[in-house]
Structures are given as structure tokens and as C-alpha cells.
Amino acid sequence: MKTIRIGSYNRMQATNGQLSFKDKIKLIQKIMLPSVMASIKINYFRFKTSDDFDIDQIVIPDTQMVKVALDELEAKANISIYNHSWRTYFWGAALGNIQKQQFDHESLLIASLFHDIGLTEQHIHSKGCNCFTYESAKQFELKAKEHSFDEKKSEVIKDAICLHMNGYIDHSDPAEITLLQQGASCDVISDGLYKLPLSFRNEILEKYPRKQFNKEFIELINLERKSVPNSRTALLSELGLPLMIKANLYKE
Numbered sequence: 001m002k003t004i005r006i007g008s009y010n011r012m013q014a015t016n017g018q019l020s021f022k023d024k025i026k027l028i029q030k031i032m033l034p035s036v037m038a039s040i041k042i043n044y045f046r047f048k049t050s051d052d053f054d055i056d057q058i059v060i061p062d063t064q065m066v067k068v069a070l071d072e073l074e075a076k077a078n079i080s081i082y083n084h085s086w087r088t089y090f091w092g093a094a095l096g097n098i099q100k101q102q103f104d105h106e107s108l109l110i111a112s113l114f115h116d117i118g119l120t121e122q123h124i125h126s127k128g129c130n131c132f133t134y135e136s137a138k139q140f141e142l143k144a145k146e147h148s149f150d151e152k153k154s155e156v157i158k159d160a161i162c163l164h165m166n167g168y169i170d171h172s173d174p175a176e177i178t179l180l181q182q183g184a185s186c187d188v189i190s191d192g193l194y195k196l197p198l199s200f201r202n203e204i205l206e207k208y209p210r211k212q213f214n215k216e217f218i219e220l221i222n223l224e225r226k227s228v229p230n231s232r233t234a235l236l237s238e239l240g241l242p243l244m245i246k247a248n249l250y251k252e
Contacts, residue, residue: 007166007232009137009158017131018230027235031167055203058093061106065149069113072143076120080216083208084187088112090204092183094196096175103175107153111160111180114140119220130228137161165232167239188217189241190248210252218242 004011006023019027060066073085089112096103118127118135127135137158144154160177163170164184171178185191193201221242225234 005163005170007133007163009134009155009162012131012134012137012162017134017228017232019232019235024235027166027232028239031236031239055090055200057097058090059105061109063106065144065147066106066109066113068143068147069110069140072117072139073113076117076122078120078216080211080213081116081120083211084213084217085113085116086208087187087204088115088180088183090183090208091186091192091196092179094200095182095186095192096179098195101175101179103179104153104156107157107160107176108179108183110140111157111164111176112183114157115161115164115180115184119224124220124223131162131165131231132224132233133162133165165236167232167236187213188248189244190250193249205250210250212252214245214248214250214252218245221245 004014006019006027073082077085089109092108092112093103093105096108114136115133116136117123117139118132123135123139124132140161141154141158143149144157156174156176159173160180163173163177164181166181169178169181182192186193186196221233221237224231225237228234
């Protein structure tokens with residue numbers, strides 16, 4: 001029987017987002033080395049800049065489901081989460097291009113726009129589950145079914161949203177899953193930021209400013225940690241995520 005991965009949408013359905021003791025041990029083993037390496041790279045490469053990158057290489061799909069995702073984000077998210085969601089897409093898509101990965105821009109963009117919906121005011125206090133990523137994926141699923149969105153793409157998007165909080169990358173995953181995680185990690189702790197040209201970074205940050213995102217995201221993490229002590233958010237918080245956010249390279 002195939003093991004259902006910790007953090008996947010199917011695992012969330014089975015556990016409602018709660019981590020067992022064994023789950024925590026497994027995640028800690030997976031997270032620790034990548035977290036240490038990320039901290040080293042962030043500081044080692046802090047003054048490094050990459051070659052120019054043309055923002056026009058990044059596609060903004062004009063599809064019905066993208067419009068639905070954007071309407072959902074605009075209706076629910078404050079400016080801090082709204083801008084973070086867009087930056088996540090641009091960082092992830094840029095890293096995908098730089099790494100010469102083939103990926104579906106529509107799926108990555110939809111996942112980026114939905115990935116933190118569960119942290120918005122409409123859901124964080126009343127979500128019927130124990131993980132904001134599962135709530136985000138469920139909100140996407142409702143809209144996807146309502147608009148008869150492609151089922152195969154939906155499965156990838158749901159897993160991308162749920163898995164992005166695992167704290168490590170499994171390169172056997174579809175590119176859309178790894179790039180959402182990379183894009184979100186780049187924006188939250190500046191992991192991989194050095195790979196992006198300074199001109200490109202500045203252009204995205206000017207268009208989608210951070211608006212004290214560090215402070216707000218730490219507050220949201222603490223809120224979820226206190227209300228859901230057996231979640232991945234709580235585990236990552238105990239492993240030092242708030243400190244990594246404070247130490248990122250963004251000026252706010």
C-alpha cells in the first residue's frame with residue numbers, strides 16, 4: 001500500500017491537519033538539514049546578485065480559474081497577504097525559469113493566490129480543520145468544482161497548497177508543488193533570493209510592497225500555533241521559523 005505523505009491533501013483529510021508524535025519526528029528529520037543550509041546560504045550569498053532576468057518571461061495566464069482565484073484573494077486578503085501571494089508566484093515562476101523547469105503557469109499562479117486564504121480573517125478563526133493550508137486547499141476545491149476546473153490540475157494544486165508548509169522540498173513532486181514551496185520560502189525567509197537578479201527583485205517589491213509582512217506573518221503563525229498546537233505551523237514555529245523570518249534579507 002502506498003504511504004500517504006505527511007502534509008498532502010489526502011493526509012489532511014485523514015488527520016484534519018493534526019500531527020502525531022511520529023509525524024513530528026519524521027518532519028523534524030526532513031526539515032533540520034534544509035533549514036540549516038538555508039540559513040547558511042541566506043547569509044553567505046546575501047551580497048551576491050545574479051544576471052538580469054526579464055520579467056516578461058513570466059506568464060500571467062488570463063483564464064477563468066485565475067480570475068476566480070484573484071476575486072477570492074481580493075475579497076478576503078488584506079494588502080499584506082495579497083502582495084505576498086503575488087510575490088510568491090513571481091519568485092516561484094522566476095526560480096522555475098532559472099532552473100529550466102517545465103511547469104504550468106496557471107496551476108502555479110492559482111496555487112499561489114489560494115495558498116494563504118486559510119490565514120485570512122474569514123477563515124483563521126472559524127476554519128473547520130487544524131491547518132490553514134488544508135482550509136486554503138478546501139476553499140480552492142470548492143471554487144474548482146463550482147467552475148468545473150480540470151481535475152488533474154486540481155489535485156496538483158491542492159497538494160501544492162497543503163505541502164508548501166512542510167519546510168522541505170521533495171524533488172520527486174510535480175514542478176508546481178516544488179515551485180510554490182520555493183516561492184513562498186523565498187518570500188518568507190528569503191531562501192533562494194540570491195538567485196534572482198537585483199533589478200527583478202526591486203521591480204516586484206515595488207509593484208507588490210511587503211507592507212510589514214514579516215510582522216504580520218509572525219503574528220499569524222503565533223495565532224495558529226496557540227490555537228492548533230499539533231499543526232505543522234506550531235512545529236515549524238518551535239523549530240525557529242519566527243526567528244528566520246526576522247532574519248530574512250528584506251527591508252521593511
